[in-house]
Amino acid sequence: MGMRKSAGSLTANERQAFLDALVTLKTTYRDPAHVLTIYDELVAVHLAVTQLITGPQAEIDGGHNGPAFLPWHREYLLMLERELQKIDSSISVPYWDWSSNDANEAILIFRDDFMGPRGSTGLRGMEVQAGSFRTPTDIDPAPWRIIKALRPDYTGRGLLRNRDLVFNDLPYDTEVSQVLRLDAFHTFRPALETMHNGIHRWVGGSMADMTSPNDPIFFLHHVNVDRIWAAWQQNHSGAANYNSSSITRNGHKINDKMWPWDGGDSSPGKILNALLPTFDIAYARTPNDVLDIDTLGYSYDVYPQ
Numbered sequence: 001m002g003m004r005k006s007a008g009s010l011t012a013n014e015r016q017a018f019l020d021a022l023v024t025l026k027t028t029y030r031d032p033a034h035v036l037t038i039y040d041e042l043v044a045v046h047l048a049v050t051q052l053i054t055g056p057q058a059e060i061d062g063g064h065n066g067p068a069f070l071p072w073h074r075e076y077l078l079m080l081e082r083e084l085q086k087i088d089s090s091i092s093v094p095y096w097d098w099s100s101n102d103a104n105e106a107i108l109i110f111r112d113d114f115m116g117p118r119g120s121t122g123l124r125g126m127e128v129q130a131g132s133f134r135t136p137t138d139i140d141p142a143p144w145r146i147i148k149a150l151r152p153d154y155t156g157r158g159l160l161r162n163r164d165l166v167f168n169d170l171p172y173d174t175e176v177s178q179v180l181r182l183d184a185f186h187t188f189r190p191a192l193e194t195m196h197n198g199i200h201r202w203v204g205g206s207m208a209d210m211t212s213p214n215d216p217i218f219f220l221h222h223v224n225v226d227r228i229w230a231a232w233q234q235n236h237s238g239a240a241n242y243n244s245s246s247i248t249r250n251g252h253k254i255n256d257k258m259w260p261w262d263g264g265d266s267s268p269g270k271i272l273n274a275l276l277p278t279f280d281i282a283y284a285r286t287p288n289d290v291l292d293i294d295t296l297g298y299s300y301d302v303y304p305q
């Protein structure tokens with residue numbers, strides 16, 4: 001399936017191919033009968049997993065604050081990557097190495113001609129004003145319109161980010177190294193998830209709620225989280241290093257099927273089914289199914305240590 005590279009190392013052509021494919025997904029309907037475009041359906045999936053109804057358990061989060069955080073997002077990233085590869089088979093989703101010591105890395109990623117800048121206009125001064133994901137206006141029908149059903153807490157139509165992105169406030173690589181030295185999964189996973197939450201808040205705006213995939217930087221961030229987990233797994237491989245014994249929530253134990261790859265066992269709570277893609281009920285995924293990235297067919301160019 002390919003090698004995922006650092007976003008800062010992509011060539012101009014690779015950056016443009018990635019942006020173009022994202023915009024295609026943002027503006028293409030899987031089926032004329034669908035309410036949302038392919039990209040926005042993926043945003044809806046991320047919202048829906050936070051409010052699942054599974055059997056007697058009401059409103060559980062099948063993808064966060066628990067061990068399935070890592071495997072659920074691993075499979076979710078593959079959903080986007082497979083859609084991008086249908087458009088251009090050379091694309092792999094790059095990662096944003098937010099703990100890089102190279103300040104240029106972040107500066108390069110938040111450029112107008114790549115993932116776009118900080119918020120600077122419009123609602124609360126937080127709308128993104130330039131680049132492929134800029135806010136549409138009356139005279140500029142830009143494609144990155146945030147769908148009303150997927151922006152629960154505000155009234156603007158554009159992507160929101162903090163007005164200041166202070167690169168010095170990002171984690172240091174030594175902090176990632178400390179997390180990687182946690183040998184028990186039940187301490188490693190919460191430490192990594194907490195660090196990941198900080199990155200969502202650092203970008204802010206659209207990245208700071210459960211519809212955070214509205215901002216495509218979500219995927220570069222989560223590929224980096226996946227890369228850190230993959231690095232940890234090189235020294236802690238196999239099912240014994242997925243400790244979910246004290247977890248009773250459905251979808252988080254090693255052999256639980258994770259919604260939406262659960263054959264229809266769970267249903268999303270409040271979100272309308274019409275906003276979601278249709279899922280092949282024969283395609284099931286448990287945490288155990290996604291522990292080994294080799295079998296999933298992808299790798300990373302560099303692993304953190």
Ligand SMILES: [Cu+2]
Nearest residue numbers: 046063064073
């Ligand atoms: Cu998430």
